[in-house]
Amino acid sequence: MIIKTNYVFTFINTAKNTINQKNEKILTNGTGEITCEVPFKVVDDSRKVDIYTTVILICEIKHWIKVLSETTPKRNKKGFLNNELARLPINKWEHWLGYLIPENRALSEIDFTADFKKQHFVKLNYKLLEDNNLLSYNQALFLLLGLNAIELDDNITDFPVLNGTRPSKPIESYFWYTDQNQALKHSAFVVDGKITSENLVILATKENNFFTKYNDYLASRTIDEATMKKLNKLLKDNNFITGKFNELWQWKADRSQLAYLARCLEIKKILPKNCHKELANYIQDSSKAKKQLKDVEDPKSQQNINPIDSIIKQLTQ
Numbered sequence: 001m002i003i004k005t006n007y008v009f010t011f012i013n014t015a016k017n018t019i020n021q022k023n024e025k026i027l028t029n030g031t032g033e034i035t036c037e038v039p040f041k042v043v044d045d046s047r048k049v050d051i052y053t054t055v056i057l058i059c060e061i062k063h064w065i066k067v068l069s070e071t072t073p074k075r076n077k078k079g080f081l082n083n084e085l086a087r088l089p090i091n092k093w094e095h096w097l098g099y100l101i102p103e104n105r106a107l108s109e110i111d112f113t114a115d116f117k118k119q120h121f122v123k124l125n126y127k128l129l130e131d132n133n134l135l136s137y138n139q140a141l142f143l144l145l146g147l148n149a150i151e152l153d154d155n156i157t158d159f160p161v162l163n164g165t166r167p168s169k170p171i172e173s174y175f176w177y178t179d180q181n182q183a184l185k186h187s188a189f190v191v192d193g194k195i196t197s198e199n200l201v202i203l204a205t206k207e208n209n210f211f212t213k214y215n216d217y218l219a220s221r222t223i224d225e226a227t228m229k230k231l232n233k234l235l236k237d238n239n240f241i242t243g244k245f246n247e248l249w250q251w252k253a254d255r256s257q258l259a260y261l262a263r264c265l266e267i268k269k270i271l272p273k274n275c276h277k278e279l280a281n282y283i284q285d286s287s288k289a290k291k292q293l294k295d296v297e298d299p300k301s302q303q304n305i306n307p308i309d310s311i312i313k314q315l316t317q
Contacts, residue, residue, distance in 0.1 A: 004040075004042075004043045005041060005042055005043075005116065005117065006039070006040075006041060007039070007040050007042075007043045008037050008038065008039045008040070009037070009038045009039075009040070009051075009052075009055045010036070010037050011035050011036040011037075011059060035059075035063075036058075036059035036062055036063070038055045038058045038059060038101075039104070040101065040103050040104065041103055041104050041106070041116035042103045042116050042117060042119060042122075043103070044103070044119065044122070045246075045247070047146065048126070048129075048143075048146070048211045048212070049143075049144070049145065049146030049210065049211065049212070050146075050212050051146065053145060053146055053180075053210075054101065054145060054146035054147065057145060057147075057174075057175075057178070058097070058100065058101065060171070060174050061093060061097060061100075061171055061174075062097070064093075064170045064171045064174070065090060065093055065094060065097070065171075067170075068089065068090050068170075069090055072086045072087055072090065089169065093171060095155075096155075096156050096159075098155075099148055099151040099155040099156050100147050100148055100151075100156070101147070101148060102119075102121040102122045102124075102125050102146075102147070102148040102150070103116065103119065103121075103122060104116075105120070105121040105148060105151070106118065106120055106121070107120050121148055121150055121151075124150045125142075125143060125148065125149050125150055128143060128149055128150075128197060129143065129197050129200065129201060130197060131197060131198055132196075132197070132198075133196070133197035134194050134195075134196055134197075135149075135194065135195050135196070135197060135200060136152070136193065136194060137161050137162075137163055137184065137190065137193045137194070137195070138152050138159050138161060139152060140184055140190075140195050140200050141162065141175075141180060141181055141184055143200065143204075144180035144181075144183075144184065144200075144203075144204055144210045144211075145175075145178065145180050160172055161193065162175055162176045162181050162185070163184070163185050163190070163193065179208070179210075180208075180210055183203060183207070183208055183210070184203070187199075187203055187207075189202070189203055209284075212248065212284070220281045221281045221282065222278070223270065223271065223278070223282075227270060227315065228245070228282060229245055230314075230315060231282075231311070231315055232245045232249065232282075234311045234314055234315060235249065235311065238307050238310075238311060239252065239253075240252060240253050240257070240261075240307075241283065248282070248283070248284040249282055249283045249284065250283075250284055251283050251284065251285060253304075254299065254304060255285065255293070255296055256296055256297060256298060256299045256300075256304070257299055257304050257305075257307075257308060258283065258285060258293065258296075259276070259293050259294070259296035259297075259298070260298045260299055260304075260305065260308050261279075261308050261311075261312075262275050262276050262279045262293065262294070263298070264308060264309070264312045265279070265312070268312060268315075268316055270315070270316075276292070276293045276294040
């Protein structure tokens with residue numbers, strides 16, 4: 001489902017905590033000025049990677065392009081203007097920037113117009129995740145970051161493989177530090193710089209939450225819609241979740257309360273047996289704990305049980 005077309009994500013410089021490369025928190029004073037704008041030709045709510053993962057990455061690239069442009073000498077040692085050798089890294093990233101976002105690429109139609117709503121490059125990227133594909137390290141990394149893996153070795157040539165030590169260049173270093181690269185770098189699924197599409201999906205979903213919307217959870221929802229919309233409202237009113245009904249609801253409370261909620265819904269026959277899997281089509285369990293939700297014990301505190309009991313009571317009235 002297309003949410004918006006020609007949408008621009010805007011970041012404004014406000015007072016905020018930032019993290020530098022030494023993992024130190026720094027409080028910056030805001031100026032109220034726009035620091036970064038990232039346009040998307042199309043914003044689709046079925047995107048496999050959270051769009052802000054991609055937006056923040058693009059903003060970091062833009063930031064360093066600006067810094068490098070301002071600090072690159074305008075004259076080389078021979079006194080000539082436009083030191084092309086020094087500008088090569090800047091030119092490279094400026095060129096790549098136009099190809100990194102798959103939503104911003106489209107094929108020209110017969111009349112030479114481009115229909116971005118068809119999301120041709122988005123679909124080509126998703127085809128890489130279909131079974132029986134062997135992906136390069138960089139293809140896998142781009143897919144995890146919501147970038148355009150299809151353009152690798154075409155318009156994005158010689159992108160560095162970041163499976164070794166941290167590079168010295170700032171943009172490459174930022175890519176290297178991402179959770180996605182670190183997970184891929186240390187994954188046993190990567191063999192000789194390659195990973196199968198099946199294993200990449202496991203890494204991105206079961207081991208991490210990089211593909212937040214990979215599963216077609218909307219199509220898998222089978223519980224009465226009116227009942228679950230009521231549950232969504234009750235959970236929101238009690239500050240247990242965030243998220244619209246047609247999204248994955250983000251659980252904010254203790255994991256034991258989520259497990260208890262699932263058991264109560266099963267007892268009341270709102271959900272079927274082994275309902276934790278069914279509930280996952282509605283609520284995202286953000287915990288990385290290895291213990292399955294169905295094996296999590298009930299909350300020990302009555303204070304944590306009472307709100308759930310109240311919600312179940314209202315739900316079944």
